[in-house]
Amino acid sequence: MFEVIDRDPDGKKFDRVSRYKCRSEFDAELTIDVNVDVYPLTVGQRFSLALAPTLSLDGTPEDDAFDQSGKPSLADGYEYVMYGKCYKKVDENAGGLTRASAYISFGGLLMNLKADPKNLQEIEIDDRIYLLMRAV
């Protein structure tokens, strides 16, 4: 569960993409690029976010190819779904608190999630990841 706290902190750079800064109740920080043409968010809005390695409901891992079968999937329950790859993951030490920071690129739309290492331990570099979002 995240809340949008800022939109385009460095000024508006792109027409159809905005960078949102969000924070969750578990003190996780999220910076994410969202296509505002298809899924606009407003400051103060709350949304729930999920990261999944696969969209299949039974959790079977998928291969690299694009699944175009259109069978029911995890995505059905969400409004905004992106697919990308984790390209960097580092452990940061900020003020005695160890935070893991995962960077994911959804075809150029970037996301950085800083959270407790435990919450992010399942994400590793080169993992293919689905991002699922739903307004609350």
Place this chain on the structure above:
Amino acid sequence: MPTFRDDMAGSSHDTAAIDFTKTPFAPASTPRKISAVRFSLMSSSEIGRAGVFHVFERNLYQMPQRTPMPNGILDPRMGTTDKRGGECATCRGNMVDCAGHFGYIKLELPVFHIGYFKNIISVLQCVCKNCSRILLNEDDQDMFLKRYRNPRLEITQRRLLYKKLTEKCKRCRTCPHCGDYNGVTKRAGQTLKIVHEKYSKNPALLEEFMKEFETALKYNEQLRASLPKVQDDLNPIRVLGILQRVTSADCELLDIADRPEHLLLTHLPVPPCCIRPSVEMDGVSGSNEDDITMKLIQIIEVNNVLRQGLEKGLAVNNMMENWDFLQIQCAMYINSELPGLSLQYQGPGKPLRGFVQRLKGKQGRFRGNLSGKRVDFSARTVISPDPNLRIDEVGVPIHIAKTMTYPEVVNKHNMVMLRERVRNGMAKHPGANFVKFASGGMQYLKYGDRRKIASELKFGDIVERHLHDGDILLFNRQPSLHKMSIMAHKARIMECRTLRFNECVCTPYNADFDGDEMNIHCPQTEEARAEAMQLMGVQHNLCTPKNGEILIAATQDFLTAAFLLTIKDAFFDRSQFGSLVAYMGDALLSVDLPTPAILKPIELWTGKQVFSVLIRPKASDHIYVNLEVAEKLYNKKDKTMCPDDGYVCIQNSEIISGQLGKATLGSGNKSGLFYVLNIEYGAEAAANAMNRLAKLSARWLGTRGFSIGIDDVSPAAELSAEKGRRIEDGYRTCDERIASYEKGTLPLQAGCNAEETLEAEVLGVLSAVREAAGNACLKALPRRNAPLIMALCGSKGSTINISQMIACVGQQAVGGSRPPDGFAERSLPHFRRGEKTPAAKGFVANSFFSGMRPTEFFFHTMAGREGLVDTAVKTAETGYMSRRLMKALEDLSLQYDGTVRNSMGGIVQLRYGDDGMEPTMMESEDAQPIEFKRCLMNVRGLNSARGEPPATRSALDAALDQFKRNNRIINVDEEGESAETRELVYSAGISQLFYENMRTFIINEVESPSDGVYMSDRQMKAFLDACARKYTEKRIEPGTAVGAIGAQSIGEPGTQMTLKTFHFAGVASMNITLGVPRIKEIINASKNISTPIITASLMSDRDVKAARVVKGRVEKTTLGEICSEINIVVRPHDLYLELMLDMEAINQLQLDVTIHSVRLAVLGAPKLKLKPQHVLIAGENILHVLPSEEALIEKRALFTLQHMRLAIPAVIVQGIPSVGRAVINDKGDGTYNLIVEGVNLQSVMGIEGIKGTETRTNHVMECERTLGIEAARACIIEEIDSTMGAHGMSIDNRHSMLLADVMTYKGEVLGITRFGMAKMKDSVLMLASFEKTTDHLFDAALHGRTDYIDGVSECIIMGIPMPIGTGMFRLQHRAMKLEVDINLGVSQMSRSCER
């Protein structure tokens, strides 16, 4: 005249060879092979024997019949130039068959050969005019002979020895053999006469000589007036006599290979008609004759008059006049450009061309016809771009394809195709023009029954077929500055009129499409094609050997399109994405569709995903690119998270972040996408990606549209106002400065006077104004602005260009400063006198959009004109520089033993560039073989570390040990190495330097990773393996023409030093010459350079005070500067000059000067010539200078003192006279060093307080003089690198190293000039094709030089393949008797070979 020494080529083996349908190329199977050319003098008898008859008839034609006159100059016995079937009377050949025959003219009286005139004088100076023996005593003769006979004597030393000998002979007055007196022998004024001044210095002889005239004087009183001027005239007959009597032993001493009398002309060869064709004029009777023929007519005419005179007796003065005339005509026959002579004897109109004129110069025989020849199978037309072509293709107009042919040998596989070609004939495109039958004979396919010819085609016949797709062509654009100016492309025949190619290949050719023309050449054998494709193919030349950067990459529109496509908010739905994928591969590419970046609410793919597909279309393609590049947009901190999306990161061919621009896709870098593709996955992969990009960009941008209009450059109202405000502010500040300058209250800048300070400050203010206006305008521009997009992605233009269009053009500069005052005290008459306001001095406040005021426009044209002039001047200068470099370095090549040698086998470098690596393949920016960081990134990308523990230090050490065991490490600079262990052989091995670099890097990465990611054990091992593999691949190949590549790599950047030909860079308010003039100084090895600078480090480099003391010691201090008074004291018995030293000033300047040192300095002053007793110390700081005794006696003592009073203040009491000034330079880290303007390194090094070991100069010659040849070499390398670096050009320092080695390997610094070159090279032909063509030829003939055709120039001239590159080795073919059936499979054939 050259004579050829022929060697029979080894007789071919009799054993039957394999019967190829196509005969493979074999070098020189012609009966004779030229192995050397020997130059010698031609004797009269030789000329006579070479001639078929004696030419003595003056008239060319017999008039009524208009046939050539028998025994005339156009006699058909000398061959014919008649195109209508005239026949040679000697050999009965027609114009094509008969090469012509020589005739000869017997001169009635001998004359000097103008080419040897100087040599004749020189010989006469060395021999006795009476007995013809050399003017040396026996001992000297023996000494010289012994040294001449030294077998290791080089030509340069030989020349020096001869010079020494002539000097010695010239000084000898009495012949040691016959005792006769010998005077000075010299040329009489500007005439072709030699006088022997026997009498002027010897009164006894003169008297005797005068007696001879007594009888004459009796009858002719007028003679007496000219009697004092009488001299011994050495006319050609006497000279001939003297030279004939020179003994052959003396000839050796005189370094003459042949007989010296051959230096005179007694017979004249008449060249065959074909080299001086007579052209009959149309319609009108008469003919146009060649200059040589005309000159011969004149010679024969005078000669005939002389003959009649000799037979019948003519007045002596008349005879002499005719003789002189013959002399001059014969001289002009050979060289018509004689200084002082030509004008008076030359008729009106343009001067006739002598033989010398035919040979020399750019259009002359050597450079115009022998070194560069016209070729068949070439074409030239306008070029145009075509992004649909692959980068290794060239679009050829069908018209050219039908004319240019390739001779293809008929065999089993191409029979069907060639039959069709023959049937199509000449007119239809894939056709053929000729068929050459194996049985002999040729058939022109325009006529005849083509069907029949086609059906009768046999194996081994040759069909000259039209070009078709895939044929290999050489594509070239002049000026060919580097090897990438001519590359091999594959033909693609198109319906068009222009040559077309992919724009990516514009950079190496430096081509644009504003009307440029280019040439194509069609190699005519399979060998040539194969070699062209392997060595010159576009794909093998993606990177330049200049510095290893990629040269062929996306340009202009491709960059724009890629930039727009990869912007963060570019999204495509399924249909759009599909069409984009279809664009890039002609809809033929099979692609794995990636999962869309946005799946819900609708499927959307991003532009970056399109690009990821472009790099790796299919999952099965094993292309995994990993790179990180900062683009122009990058905000310099957030890496991939940069809000402007300016940091490009590609992982495993997937674009993670960043908007792609010039840094990623463009040329001229070592980190871009195509560079990485080329290095890691080969040229093919890079070329394919480029092709896809070109197609995608061109097509997508074509549909999207990208244009620029007036609204792109119209400033908004607030922007104009903002700009107006900025400019007003700037003007006000300038006015303040000017006002304070006029009042004289302007605070001065260091080392500048008031005017310079004002200029500098005003310029600073104005450039700040322009900058501010520009920034304001850039900020105001929307992100969609077309010029801005182009500037940001780097495709065209810069931000300065944009701000000039929209905001403000800015200050115009002429010659590096504000426009000068062309009118009285003002730049233009529109301003007040002495006005220094910005507008009056060339500041253009308007933009190109708003339009310039007339005065502004005028200033703008001034700056524009300067640029144009500069470009024109620079082109000629750099062209000549490149030519010289090329001539000096052309024959250097890498041998199989790893050394770099010239054509004579002289070693120039023991190991190329000290490590034997290929500059083209160097990965890192500082020309080291491998960019470890990217290599590691790549290894990481390929080997996932998933679930593996990080590598430990001990594991690393073990791996490094293993690495050392597997690869021999060559100790490059280990002391105390014996000669045997030193590696000289070209062999495997890794340089110590590389190993150390790698070790440091990997240890660092294992212990503290730079980006926080640890590497696994497997990754570390993979990294080490990759390093070893890459290193071995990057070794330079034997045979490489390293010299030619080096010369091009240094010459080509010179042409790009535009507009900055004479550029000064400030080093602590000091100027250094840079640009082309500086490069020229270095390679010329100039004795005097324009800004010599010595950089000295100090013993105590943190102490400014100490530095000032040292500075005082270096800079020259004159007596005038430290004297408070200089007076002439006149007292009744005293007259002297009194000097009073200003001790206070001396102390303040911390000079090391006492009254004693001043006295010594005054005594030592060269001009004053004072004796010790005249300079007296009269007190602690007073010096008295007395006038000399002679002056007192001659009563001009006061004048002497007055003179001295003026001269004495200039006496240098301390410091180095040749030093201008010294500046203390703050190096920025709290240390200081001293920069000294001027020369005399030795003195500066010797000064107390200076660290002599760390003192260097930029003057190469002085460096050699002071520190020796190795220091000079280092100096050349350093200077070339720093000059190039100052212009932002990087050159692999292997090239500068090679140049420095060539300039120094002879043991002295030789410039790349005609003088230095003559000392470097021995080949006559090479030197003759460079400069001073005929001088070298005459010299070679005189000394009987032999040119062993082994260098590049010589081989080209003689038409022999040169021993460089693929010509370095020969293949030995063991001919075996084989029964090869033409239908035999390949496998069977190879089996039979094994047997």
